[in-house]
Amino acid sequence: MIRKFAALLLLAGIAAIFMGLLFTYEPDPELNTTARYYAERTAADIGAANIVTAIVVTYRGLDTLGEVTVLFLSAAIVGLVLASGRRKKTAKERTVTPAGELLATGSTLLAPLIMLLGVYVFVNGHLTPGGGFQGGAIIASGMLLLLLTDPLKHFSHTLIATVESLSGILYVAIGLLGIFLAGGFLDNRILPIGTLGTLFSAGAIPLIYSLIGLKVGAEFSSILAHLSETEEL
Amino acid sequence: MALIAMAAGFILILIGFYGALTNRNILRMIVAFTVADTGVNIVMVTVGYLRDRTAPILDNAVPAADAAARIIDPVPQALVLTAIVIGMGVTALMLAFAYRFYEKKRTLDITKCTELKW
Amino acid sequence: MSALFIALTILLTVAMIGAALVAVLGKSMPIAILSAGLVSLLASVxxxxxxxxxxxxxxxxxxxxxxxxxFFFILGRVRGGEHD
Structure with a gap:
């Protein structure tokens, strides 16, 4: 009882702070200096139609590298926490009811299409909403569909780890190329910028975002595979 | 409209915190944390919203020349994009720890976790 | 146009808060997890x-x-623990 009362008291304090923030909030009438710079210079400097992509991949590219590293660490720790000191049950010991006809047929039809949609989303990240993170999540959803159809399916962890580390190394290598060929780390102008709004534009952004998409997709798939390979307790 | 959305975000944060503070079941605490996470993201996106403007994507409707007068602030969107992906990684990590906790203790009640109590 | 947007925002807000309350206070664990997913889905709209x-x-x-x-992968592995 006293525990609940203390929690409510704390929440009342936080709510008072939030009320203060909410009632004194005045939306800006104009873009602030940073946002104005990005809005005015993206088309000429970066050549990407989607300004959010330009910020994520190029202007704040180093932050994205850090983010992908955090995601890699959390995927690695999930694997470490779940795999330490456990006897792997073979497929014969686990019994599951087979998936229905509808799910089995539907997944063979849909899984390749979902993967294709994921690739489309991250290849077009500089033109349309979407990009590496969304595309990677869609690819992982395709993997999830395969796992739902056959829970005993064993994804090759070696393959996932290879895709993950290769795309990570290539990402950093392209970033380093930017230092030598263009203005700095992760500069996208190592390739021609092209015309705004076409697929082969925005320099190295489609390349970098595709690598991020593969890396994120591999990391999410590895988290999903590890969690689904746990045993019932 | 932005104020309504911002109020919704704040209320979601409060609901999430209440759940995380009062529940003893670790799985329910994680669910409450994801609700609070969504609330924080809504508040951050709302801060970047400006009235009568459109999404930060250049095309025929929003030519590059007058983009600064037509689009909303893209920086909070880039931040929230990062926050959502990291949030999923953190949730997966918490769930893995919850699984190990159940394996050791055969319960999800965190008050049974007494090793660090005196 | 604007009035429609505001009405839609209010509708989404009410639905989100309702789903969040179910997620935090509801008795059944699977329904709580699904409600948290619903909060995310409404937030994306x-x-x-x-x-x-x-x-x-x-x-x-x-x-x-x-x-x-x-959540459902873990919930399926800890059968019996969700009522603690």
């Missing part, structure tokens, strides 16, 4: 109204899709 399509896509794919399934 709200992001679309707030002119943030990139964030809306991410929230729909990750927040309401993958996270919900991660």
């Amino acid at each position: 709200l992001f679309l109204l707030l002119a943030a399509p990139d964030v809306a896509m991410t929230e729909a794919a990750i927040g309401s899709g993958l996270t919900t399934f991660l």
Whole structure:
């Protein structure tokens, strides 16, 4: 009882702070200096139609590298926490009811299409909403569909780890190329910028975002595979 | 409209915190944390919203020349994009720890976790 | 146009808060997890109204899709523990 009362008291304090923030909030009438710079210079400097992509991949590219590293660490720790000191049950010991006809047929039809949609989303990240993170999540959803159809399916962890580390190394290598060929780390102008709004534009952004998409997709798939390979307790 | 959305975000944060503070079941605490996470993201996106403007994507409707007068602030969107992906990684990590906790203790009640109590 | 947007925002807000209350206070664990997924899904529609399509896509794919399934994987492994 006293525990609940203390929690409510704390929440009342936080709510008072939030009320203060909410009632004194005045939306800006104009873009602030940073946002104005990005809005005015993206088309000429970066050549990407989607300004959010330009910020994520190029202007704040180093932050994205850090983010992908955090995601890699959390995927690695999930694997470490779940795999330490456990006897792997073979497929014969686990019994599951087979998936229905509808799910089995539907997944063979849909899984390749979902993967294709994921690739489309991250290849077009500089033109349309979407990009590496969304595309990677869609690819992982395709993997999830395969796992739902056959829970005993064993994804090759070696393959996932290879895709993950290769795309990570290539990402950093392209970033380093930017230092030598263009203005700095992760500069996208190592390739021609092209015309705004076409697929082969925005320099190295489609390349970098595709690598991020593969890396994120591999990391999410590895988290999903590890969690689904746990045993019932 | 932005104020309504911002109020919704704040209320979601409060609901999430209440759940995380009062529940003893670790799985329910994680669910409450994801609700609070969504609330924080809504508040951050709302801060970047400006009235009568459109999404930060250049095309025929929003030519590059007058983009600064037509689009909303893209920086909070880039931040929230990062926050959502990291949030999923953190949730997966918490769930893995919850699984190990159940394996050791055969319960999800965190008050049974007494090793660090005196 | 604007009045429609405001009405839609209020509707989404009320639905989100209702789903969040179910997620935090509800008795059944699977329903709580599904409600948390519903909060994310409604939030992604709200992001679309707030002119943030990139964030809306991410929230729909990750927040309401993958996270919900991660919860169900673990919930299926800890049968009997969810009533503590």
